[in-house]
Amino acid sequence: MKHDNLTDVLEFLLLGFSDDPERQPLTFSLFLSMYVVTMLGNLLIILAVSSDSHLHTPMYVFLSILSVADIGFTSTTVPKVILDIQTHNRVISHAGCLIQLSFFYLFGCLDSVLLTVMAYDRFVAICYPLLLDSQLQCLIVSQLTFCTNVEIPHFFCDPPQLFKLSCNDTSTNKIFMYFIGAIFGGIPVSGILFSYTRILSSVLRVPSTGGKYKAFSTCGSHLSVVCLFYGTGLGVYLGSTVSHSPRKDAVVSMMYAVVAPMLNPFIYSLRNRDIKRALQRLLNRTA
Numbered sequence: 001m002k003h004d005n006l007t008d009v010l011e012f013l014l015l016g017f018s019d020d021p022e023r024q025p026l027t028f029s030l031f032l033s034m035y036v037v038t039m040l041g042n043l044l045i046i047l048a049v050s051s052d053s054h055l056h057t058p059m060y061v062f063l064s065i066l067s068v069a070d071i072g073f074t075s076t077t078v079p080k081v082i083l084d085i086q087t088h089n090r091v092i093s094h095a096g097c098l099i100q101l102s103f104f105y106l107f108g109c110l111d112s113v114l115l116t117v118m119a120y121d122r123f124v125a126i127c128y129p130l131l132l133d134s135q136l137q138c139l140i141v142s143q144l145t146f147c148t149n150v151e152i153p154h155f156f157c158d159p160p161q162l163f164k165l166s167c168n169d170t171s172t173n174k175i176f177m178y179f180i181g182a183i184f185g186g187i188p189v190s191g192i193l194f195s196y197t198r199i200l201s202s203v204l205r206v207p208s209t210g211g212k213y214k215a216f217s218t219c220g221s222h223l224s225v226v227c228l229f230y231g232t233g234l235g236v237y238l239g240s241t242v243s244h245s246p247r248k249d250a251v252v253s254m255m256y257a258v259v260a261p262m263l264n265p266f267i268y269s270l271r272n273r274d275i276k277r278a279l280q281r282l283l284n285r286t287a
């Protein structure tokens with residue numbers, strides 16, 4: 001079998017979701033609408049927090065950073081999908097693939113840490129670990145060798161799919177991927193579940209039924225997004241070795257890469273009374 005080193009591979013082909021031309025307009029409309037909603041929702045949060053001095057507190061600073069992370073996380077994949085459908089060209093360059101992978105991990109891990117911080121209600125050092133993770137992933141993929149098949153059955157350069165295309169023994173790479181998944185997935189999930197367990201026990205001691213309902217409503221919406229982000233993300237990466245349906249993996253990946261960042265502004269911020277007041281003041285000044 002002929003082996004081509006990655007440095008000799010100039011481009012990859014992203015197969016996306018479907019080759020059926022009749023489904024392309026629907027896919028285009030779906031991704032475009034979700035991207036527009038994600039951008040508008042998160043930009044509103046950033047504008048509200050930055051323009052209102054009353055919101056210059058740690059909690060709202062975290063919310064604005066989460067919005068920046070969501071914008072970056074979505075922007076690493078969705079614009080490429082929209083452009084590919086519009087131009088009927090699914091090619092991504094070797095350098096573009098590595099850059100996309102690097103920023104996808106950077107913003108994805110930042111999202112994970114921020115969701116955990118918001119559950120813990122305390123700050124942790126994030127900048128250097130996140131940058132290190134994304135660059136290590138990029139370095140590992142850049143050392144792989146590939147056979148003649150460079151078709152990626154996904155809508156972005158996902159490491160599990162690249163491992164399947166490689167002619168190398170990727171067992172070490174997979175172990176590293178699981179290790180990173182445990183650090184940026186398993187540990188945060190454990191902390192979040194512990195936090196919500198303590199919250200649940202406190203809520204159950206509230207004598208008022210209305211108070212319990214309000215607390216469960218707030219925590220339930222937060223927890224649903226957390227489960228969507230971590231559940232689908234960890235499911236794809238930890239189940240990549242046994243999954244035989246790349247298209248199904250692509251659909252599940254869309255849940256944490258596109259849908260979760262779109263929902264975050266509505267769940268964490270736009271239902272918040274202080275954010276609503278700040279947006280109203282901002283709109284009044286603009287008007």
